[in-house]
Amino acid sequence: MTNSTSPTLGITARAAAFAADRTLHFPAAALDIARLSVFDCLAVAIAGMHEPVSQAVRELVRSEGGAPQASAFGLAQRVPARAAALLNGASAHALDYDDTHFDFVGHPSAAVLPAVLAIAEKRQASGKALLEAFLVGVETTCRVGAWLGRPHYNAGFHQTATSGAFGATAAAARLLGLGADQAGHALGLAATRASGLKCQFGTMSKPFHAGMAASTGVEAATLAGLGFVARPDAIECPGGFAITHGAAQGCLDNPFAGQPHAFRFVEVQYKFHACCHGTHPALEALTALREKHRLQPDDIARITLEIAPQWLPVCCIPKPSTGLEAKFSLPLTTAMIFAGIDTASLSSFSEATCQDSVLVEIASRVEISPNPAVADTACRATVITHSGTSLEYTIDLCNRVPYSVKATKLRAKAEALLGAAQAQALWTFVDSLDALPAQSLYPSLHGWMAGDGIARKPGAE
Numbered sequence: 001m002t003n004s005t006s007p008t009l010g011i012t013a014r015a016a017a018f019a020a021d022r023t024l025h026f027p028a029a030a031l032d033i034a035r036l037s038v039f040d041c042l043a044v045a046i047a048g049m050h051e052p053v054s055q056a057v058r059e060l061v062r063s064e065g066g067a068p069q070a071s072a073f074g075l076a077q078r079v080p081a082r083a084a085a086l087l088n089g090a091s092a093h094a095l096d097y098d099d100t101h102f103d104f105v106g107h108p109s110a111a112v113l114p115a116v117l118a119i120a121e122k123r124q125a126s127g128k129a130l131l132e133a134f135l136v137g138v139e140t141t142c143r144v145g146a147w148l149g150r151p152h153y154n155a156g157f158h159q160t161a162t163s164g165a166f167g168a169t170a171a172a173a174r175l176l177g178l179g180a181d182q183a184g185h186a187l188g189l190a191a192t193r194a195s196g197l198k199c200q201f202g203t204m205s206k207p208f209h210a211g212m213a214a215s216t217g218v219e220a221a222t223l224a225g226l227g228f229v230a231r232p233d234a235i236e237c238p239g240g241f242a243i244t245h246g247a248a249q250g251c252l253d254n255p256f257a258g259q260p261h262a263f264r265f266v267e268v269q270y271k272f273h274a275c276c277h278g279t280h281p282a283l284e285a286l287t288a289l290r291e292k293h294r295l296q297p298d299d300i301a302r303i304t305l306e307i308a309p310q311w312l313p314v315c316c317i318p319k320p321s322t323g324l325e326a327k328f329s330l331p332l333t334t335a336m337i338f339a340g341i342d343t344a345s346l347s348s349f350s351e352a353t354c355q356d357s358v359l360v361e362i363a364s365r366v367e368i369s370p371n372p373a374v375a376d377t378a379c380r381a382t383v384i385t386h387s388g389t390s391l392e393y394t395i396d397l398c399n400r401v402p403y404s405v406k407a408t409k410l411r412a413k414a415e416a417l418l419g420a421a422q423a424q425a426l427w428t429f430v431d432s433l434d435a436l437p438a439q440s441l442y443p444s445l446h447g448w449m450a451g452d453g454i455a456r457k458p459g460a461e
Contacts, residue, residue, distance in 0.1 A: 104145020111164025137171025161196020168217025
């Protein structure tokens with residue numbers, strides 16, 4: 001077995017070797033975080049299955065029909081695996097409430113899990129195989145994404161769609177039992193299929209990116225398993241993905257260093273505000289200031305937010321006009337914090353919120369200052385009061401939070417999205433995921449995805 005950490009291999013071959021490595025050891029802590037992410041991703045996908053983007057993609061999938069291979073959100077019938085991955089990815093990212101990883105600035109679970117669910121159900125893989133493939137996929141997303149680095153992201157590419165496609169391909173290749181050579185061809189094909197532009201943020205195209213990545217993963221791995229040949233170094237070769245997508249030489253010498261023992265995915269960040277993760281450091285800092293000093297809107301003369309420069313074109317829409325745009329507006333979400341509007345609530349992000357005169361006036365007092373010394377996950381917030389007092393708070397979301405705290409907060413989030421009974425049932429289902437055989441796993445999963453609200457009994461259709 002080729003070692004994915006070998007410095008003599010190119011990035012495509014390293015990712016392929018990692019996907020095909022059957023000797024991998026999966027640390028308990030990494031599997032625990034994987035379950036949390038599966039739980040969170042399913043919860044936001046169930047809540048997002050009736051969003052406009054989900055409805056549009058579902059109608060496309062429904063109208064095309066095809067072989068009943070995999071379950072899809074909002075559909076009673078099963079559909080082809082590639083179509084299921086497309087719909088489920090769009091649904092998982094429809095609310096922009098899914099997890100984020102800052103090694104590459106993207107949403108790993110929404111891109112990878114839909115591909116894993118589709119191929120796993122088609123192959124009737126065990127829950128253990130499903131969870132391990134998911135972890136391999138999201139880890140590949142993080143590692144390849146970190147190698148592509150900030151130049152790729154800052155050039156205008158949405159890494160959920162690009163790096164996510166490579167992770168989805170690796171996960172699908174593992175579930176299909178591909179060897180390293182075949183997995184390399186799958187990743188080579190994914191390199192010519194992966195796409196996604198940040199200029200689409202604030203529109204339905206952004207959540208569709210996750211579906212694109214998942215669908216590409218299913219397609220590329222399936223074709224490679226059928227003998228399809230692609231250039232096996234297509235991510236890093238001259239004229240390949242990296243150099244044509246803003247990351248000419250890659251940003252890490254050995255992106256799979258530490259494997260197979262260390263999984264970077266465990267540093268994943270979960271969303272507890274229903275908006276772009278780039279706004280979250282500021283929202284947490286401002287909440288702390290508001291609560292500590294009991295600030296009211298009339299107290300505030302000016303708000304200054306020092307943030308990483310890369311967020312300027314991402315989540316700083318000055319005057320949003322739709323609920324989707326509101327999720328990418330740091331001025332408006334700042335105003336929401338001081339007006340006491342719940343940024344964890346989906347209903348808070350609407351056209352009416354954008355037009356609220358009080359919020360618009362508060363937002364006009366917000367100054368955004370790009371500072372290269374501020375990390376992607378951090379914010380230095382300063383509030384100047386009308387009395388001339390300067391109040392400051394700095395936060396970095398990468399400061400580690402215990403597993404128990406994450407689990408408690410994610411269960412509360414799921415309860416707010418789905419209701420107490422459904423959230424508890426989903427937690428129980430995911431908590432035992434890797435112990436479930438196929439004959440009980442997929443009927444239960446189909447029940448959740450079809451919109452029943454409860455897991456079906458084994459064998460029920």
